[in-house]
Amino acid sequence: MKYYAGLDVSLKETSVCILDETGAVFRELKAPSHPEDLIRVFEALDKPLARIGLEAGPLLQWLFSAMVEAGLPAVCIETRHAKAFLQAQINKTDRNDARGIAQMMRVNLFRPVHVKTLTSQRRRALLTARKLAQEKAIAIENDIRGILRNFGLKVGVVGTAGFEARIRELVEGIPDLACVIMPLLAVRQKLRETFTILHRQLLAITRDDVACRRLMTIPGVGPVVALAFTSTVDVPARFKNSKAVGPALGLTPRRNQSGESDRVGRISRCVDAMMRTLLYEAAHSLLTRVQKWSWLKAWAMSVAKRRGLQRAVVALARRLAVIMHRMWSDGSQFRWTRETAAVA
Structure with missing residues (x-):
């Protein structure tokens, strides 16, 4: 029989709930929020653990890395999904949250989050x-x-x-x-x-850094933006394609559709505010300060004429993210002319 565990991590103590594959509670306990103590708990269990769920938080990287090194099947879950799932509970307690996370592991109702190197x-x-x-x-x-x-x-x-x-x-x-x-x-x-x-x-x-130097060949992209992008993306292969980087950085519009109503709002602004701000600054610099002409600036200027400067900067920031990911993935250089530029 397989077992599934959920951890509700706080600064001092972590609530642990372990379920069997039928959903019955096998064991519940509290342990200090330290990797060695948590690893000791699961080693003493002596049961085949299929997944151990942890919600993204301040101590996640420290705990997650140590548990993975110890050979435990730890999984980091997205905070918004966990919150939506746990809101169904009437009483919010650490014990109930750990039990809810364990249920998410058991029914495979979660979205894993990449933990950075x-x-x-x-x-x-x-x-x-x-x-x-x-x-x-x-x-x-x-x-x-x-x-x-x-x-x-x-x-x-x-x-x-x-x-x-x-x-x-x-x-x-x-x-x-x-x-x-x-x-x-x-x-x-x-x-x-x-x-x-x-x-x-x-x-x-x-x-x-070779990747940073390559990204800095893009007009408007300096050392700060290049280093922030490589540290944010971490592993380019974790995105199925370059266009998926924009939504991951909160640079795509929100959409609310229900029946005949279909509203497209502002950008989602989810996840990484620092990287989003830096991309916006790089796009604004490309439009207003960079003197050398390129197909990318020409495209952004045409968007500005049709939609306004602010929307053009946001669109350019999103496209910069796509181009930077593509260049990092295939090792190419930025091309200034449209005829030789790869389609972003």
Whole structure:
């Protein structure tokens, strides 16, 4: 007889439910949310486990990787599908959620989610840390501007390099205000230095990565976009074709159809907000800043004339994702002319 397990993972403890193939509860228990403890639970079971379901979450990658290495049939399930399935229960408890996930494993009613490799996880951590340092530095700069504005001191348009000199010039001769602003400038300087260190690490990675260098031949695509795309997609073969990348990144419109009603809405914006934002920025840069003409820019300009700039940028972002996946999969280079360009 086969057995199926469901795990409802929390920060400290994990609820475990094990069902047999008839749906009867074989065992329920709680274990610490640590790979060694969970592996020990299943090894002590001494039963043929067909699937072990885990819902995508903060501890997933850590637990999933260790369980797979231990030879356990772990499966990561999509959060929205799990939520829809578990909503049928009247009472939401960790025990009931684990039992519901085990039932999803038993009846094969789930969609598996790809768990990224350790290399992609590390690169994504670098991108997240870089973005965090940049956002915090910008937030402090805006706060400094707001504080000074209350005293009639206007910073004006100034670049990142000249920001500190401009602030020191404004607070010169105002010691009470300088005592407040100077510590903020020190924090801002430290954040900018941290951002520079992380950005140099990013550039070093893209310089040594063949796939990133190839993707950077696309106009508008720089090191940040290339590294983010490779760390997000992780394994190109997990998509059945290049056109499937757009929906996976939330760049396709929502559709609500029922009877005679058929509404097409905005893009779904599901899954990866960082990658979607970077693709949007790359598309906007291609349309507004890149001077060299290409078939891709000509296509986007024609869309902009018919549908407007904003929709054209979104459409171009989606097409960039398709082209980047195709180039990564077959090892081709970006072609500037329409006659020699592969159909995306």
